[in-house]
Amino acid sequence: MKLKYIFLSKLMLLGVYGAKAQTGKNVSRPNIIFIYTDDQRFDALSIVQKEQGEKARFPWFKTPNLDRIAAEGVRFRNAFVINSLCSPSRSTMLNGRYNHLNGIANNHTGLKDTTVTYATEIRKAGYQTAFFGKWHMGNETGKRPGFDYSASFVGQGKYFDCPVEINGVTLPTKGWIDDVSTTNALNYIRENKDKIFLVTLAFKSGHGPFQPPVRHKDLFSDAILTKPVSESLNSPFQDQIDSGKKAPAAQQKKDGSWTENNDEKIRNYFRALTGIDDNVGRLLATLDSLHLDQNTVVIFSSDNGFFFGEHGLGDKRAAYDESIRIPLLVKYPARFPKGKLIDKIVLNLDDAPSILDLAGVKTPATFQGKSWVPLIEDKAKDWRTSFLYEYFYETPYNVPTIKAVRTETGKLVQYPGETGWSELYDLTKDPNETNNLYNTAAGNKLKAQLGKELEKQEKAVGYVDPEYADPKPLDEHGKYKRPQKELIP
16 A cells, blocks of 8 residues: 655745754764653563564564664664653653653653753754654743744644644644655754754654554564563562552453453554654665765664563553563664674663764763763673662552662562562573562572672762652552553553
């Protein structure tokens, strides 16, 4: 079926595209395209499914264009977020700071700390900067700060016929929003092909409600869904929160199976991500046709992972790996090797300093991450072996505040004020986090080790309880008490 994409009028764009243009191109510095999806699990790539072999849950899912980036570039196999929630993660990607410091602890707060981001700093260095798609810092409107040009929608937007703000001016569109955002980005690249540019393309997929493009509405209808090995294991806080309500029907288990009860939602999630792979293919083809492919860095990632029944959960937020682990692919033919795999721990905290490093721009002192470019070039020294994960209770969801430390081989999860919920996992022996060792003799040594590491990481990143986090709803006994909310819209 022939696709019809919605193009913005060139007449509307000429004035914007010509603004602050750099004359000619400095070929010693690359163009940079930073692409990220929403809620894409680390294993929602066919190259990872193939790698997992018999343990793969979704072997029928295919992403040939994303696999191409991995084959022609670098794949980080242990990329994580420091907070598994959309706005907090996206703010961290922008300003390279932990959420207990940067002002964003939930999905309904605007981002005020925009004075120093990768966009502001690379712009000072002569790059044309543009942002397309999902900004999602609360419901902020207007031209996106730090970018010369933006074509973005407000909040979560919607999948079809979503209004888009062109530098703050709202215009209607037709079609699937991630197709529209890609088309707008490609128009910008064509207009600026003789300049040096940074383009950020932020997709809505695969956020719920999962609504794929019409061309993929029947895809995977015959695919066999596999249940996760931890599906029958509840997280420790699930049955201990007094909600005062019965869980919504979509969250109740059918015959003990979360997967069976959410069958079509899972299929629609992967149908939508197939649409993303289509659009990544369009972008790569455009770079090839414009002969920009060799000196353009393409970075692909996600703002957080997602649960499909692991520990009986949907959504994200909790500290299990399916929630906090993300894809990260980087392609830069002029400089980076092909097909390289890196297993060191990298974070969304590292995106901003890495982008600036690629552009030859000094990293601001406010950034807390570090560039992964030295890892790719085998020049990194004293790289991290652990990190602090944080999540702050958000009204009205049923996930409590979390502090956790994740190392290369273990994980300690704490729920402040609720010591009985603590979790401890030996990831070498138990990668699916099915055996909580916290209250066992076998776990004592690991618990002591990771307890010290958690304290070390808190001190290293200046951890504080942010005043801007939502207050915890406690009952008269000081226990969590909150309304339930269906976690997959």
